[in-house]
Amino acid sequence: MRRMTARPANTHQARLLRLLRDGGPNSRAQLGDQVDLSRSKLAVEVDRLLETGLVVADGLAASRGGRRSHNIRLAPGLRFLGVDIGATSIDVAVTNAELEVLGHLNHPMDVREGPVAVFEQVLTMAAKLRASGLAEGFDGAGIGVPGPVRFPEGVPVAPPIMPGWDGFPVREALSQELGCPVMVDNDVNLMALGEQHAGVARSVGDFLCVKIGTGIGCGIVVGGEVYRGTTGSAGDIGHIQVEPDGRACACGNRGCLEAHFSGAALARDAEDAARTGRSAELAARLDGAGKLSAIDVAAAAAAGDPTALDLIREGGNRVGQVIAGLVSFFNPGLVVIGGGVTGLGHNLLASVRTQVYRQSLPLATGNLPIVLGELGPVAGVTGAARLISDHLFSPA
Amino acid sequence: MRRMTARPANTHQARLLRLLRDGGPNSRAQLGDQVDLSRSKLAVEVDRLLETGLVVADGLAASRGGRRSHNIRLAPGLRFLGVDIGATSIDVAVTNAELEVLGHLNHPMDVREGPVAVFEQVLTMAAKLRASGLAEGFDGAGIGVPGPVRFPEGVPVAPPIMPGWDGFPVREALSQELGCPVMVDNDVNLMALGEQHAGVARSVGDFLCVKIGTGIGCGIVVGGEVYRGTTGSAGDIGHIQVEPDGRACACGNRGCLEAHFSGAALARDAEDAARTGRSAELAARLDGAGKLSAIDVAAAAAAGDPTALDLIREGGNRVGQVIAGLVSFFNPGLVVIGGGVTGLGHNLLASVRTQVYRQSLPLATGNLPIVLGELGPVAGVTGAARLISDHLFSPA
């Protein structure tokens, strides 16, 4: 199949493509109602899009009391690849033009193995998805990496947890391998985009998306757009100091949020509690290598283990304290909490909420929902697909 | 004189008005180079603006090697009123259309005297400026109040330090009295706008403007636009907790930044040091009522008083700690520090910088200037004029 070559020629066309992406197939008449254009002008633009092959007319819709309308939809063969590289695993998914996930693979892998090894794995997974018949090729790909990115160039910069990636031309390299346009972003920003597109943050203009996985980061959305900061490191809240002379952090400082609570810190604390005999529940869950994960802590808490509950509560207080500050500063309309620790669920959420509602000003918290993300591992890959589709569905 | 009645009819006209405002008088040819429009189209739009009276052609400019150009400038009679209501004083200024301050008055007054009394004073000051011949009337006014504002309506909401103002229709009332359009915003946002227009933040897209006066607030500028948050309380950093069980704050919580450092807290600490005999320098500066101000502390520090220096240093550390967190989160291109405490100058700046550069990530601080505002009390009124002119210089 010939891949997507054309791009919208003007903002009207871009607008139409996004409407079709977000609202599904539609008739010319209904599109006309949404884009404040005359029927005639709209017909012209739709015809031009039909000529480019970006959209197709397939069949007639049911009548709504008059002549039946032609269904206009995005080309059904369009495929986007969404890649989410986490600290300890890789997610890859294929979507159609409406960004619905058609297939999704996950593979545990440490980013610290470096860009070359990770890329090989990503390409293998992409090939597997293609082989399964879900795609004959990709029209675009979005990829998230767990660290700051110089966005225009698509290159990671000074990533603390991913040595070896600094300056690696992710966009360039992946584009070469896949033969399609690629956009690169921070994994946290993509999670925010995903939740905005298909999750809890639909129709919210300004919100924060806190991702607690191996580390902690925060996606910032302002007026519906991801805010990336001057050097692309906005949202890097893992190294905010929460304890003047606290624990040593990998970044070289002491008392960073991430050192006190995160997937990694929680696992370490739980292992410690298990070995020192403070929790039989946790001890029973130690694996062969003497390791625990956030999931084990969640299970122990569900079984009523007070030590596990304490760990979660204390962690929630730490994050909540930081989020309370951010809420005062940013005054968001919504706070989403996601990442690996969502398994800790409402125990975590409860302590976060307590801190925020107690510490931040009533005006900022009065109507502020604090909720868990609803897309789980799909958020990142959906956000990645959204990133590239936003890029391709804008005037060239 | 007839006041400004017309508004730009389209974005081109709005663009031209702003160019003339920010770049001063200009020829048609030079304007054409700046707004990607053909000479003919530009001539048409300029002619239409001339017809409305918003701009005038006055005289010929010097030749640049060919035919001399006609100078196009904003109507010289346009006048904006900028009002900055602080916690303890009121600033009022008149500007021309280029936002140059033509006259500026200051009057000490406590906002807690309520909106009616404050308004009376503002109107008196405006009348005095008018009587001095600087303006025959006002084409628009901007006003800043020390608390959150529901921006579209121009109404203060739940202002902690200004009881009695909650819900008072500031925009409506002032517009009625002055007979011209009015826009209302938080005083901190206006300071940010002022520094962006004519101060240290020119040509910076994303920056923070921390105002330390009686309280502490922070103006947030994203992509050149002030970010106000979902309910208009964005930037309210005075009540971020900096000490788990710290001092009691007026807001009802404990350990708020504002309770530990701000103009008010610093004065209290200084008075305490003076009375308990810890600082002779400060004791010597006590006024009849046993009061001190930030200026006294600055003077004592300049005289080498170690207690005063300690107070400044400790305060700077507190604010620096919070700013460090905000820098990690927001990744600004510039941090401006202003407000009443700028008199503390480089002693304060030094401790803020130390905290930020030590605690925030290198990627965020690498190229980050932290500077004092350069406009002083003019920042707020300039920002106020800018606010209303931005409003009036946009398509109706």
Place this chain on the structure above:
DNA sequence: CCAACTTTCTCCACACTCAGGACAAAGATG
């Protein structure tokens, strides 16, 4: 089965926008 009404879509005439070139005006230069 037919008349009346709806909804969808196409076609066409007209207005408006805007670019670019020709040209006039006004000055500099040698």
Place this chain on the structure above:
DNA sequence: CATCTTTGTCCTGAGTGTGGAGAAAGTTGG
């Protein structure tokens, strides 16, 4: 004084977009 440069105006032609007329295709009720 001839030539060049810069500025500003006028005009034509291409393209953009609106709104109305009307054809196409359906529903509804008698």
